[in-house]
Amino acid sequence: MSKINNQRLETVLLYIDKFIKEHDYPPTIRQISKNTGIPSTSTVSAYLWQLKAMNLLKIEPGAFRTIRMTESGRDRVKELKCS
Structure with a gap:
């Protein structure tokens, strides 16, 4: 994974x-798109x-607003906020 993708993943998270x-x-996917600059x-x-896949989020496919942060x-x- 390239550095840009890592930065964008961090931005989304x-x-x-x-x-x-x-x-x-x-948030919805559209809200994430609009507010992170990912068109x-x-x-x-x-x-x-x-x-x-990195175990940073839980997502229930096919349901609305099911994104959850894992521990x-x-x-x-x-970590990101401290760096």
């Missing part, structure tokens, strides 16, 4: 964490599944 803390529910919702979707995801967000 940080945005999801921030959104959930502000609203008590997860393609399919790219955002691919990033979400990569984060899921590993919350730990990674803390």
Whole structure:
């Protein structure tokens, strides 16, 4: 995975964490796209599944607003905010 993808994955993860803390529910893929500067919702979707594969998110396919941070995801967000 290239450095740009890592930065974008981190951007998506940080945005999801921030959104959930502000609203008590997860953002939609369109909201993530709009607020992270990633123009393609399919790219955002691919990033979400990569984060899921990395055990940083839980996602229930086919349901609305089912993105959840895992404990590993919350730990990674803390690391990113400290660096």
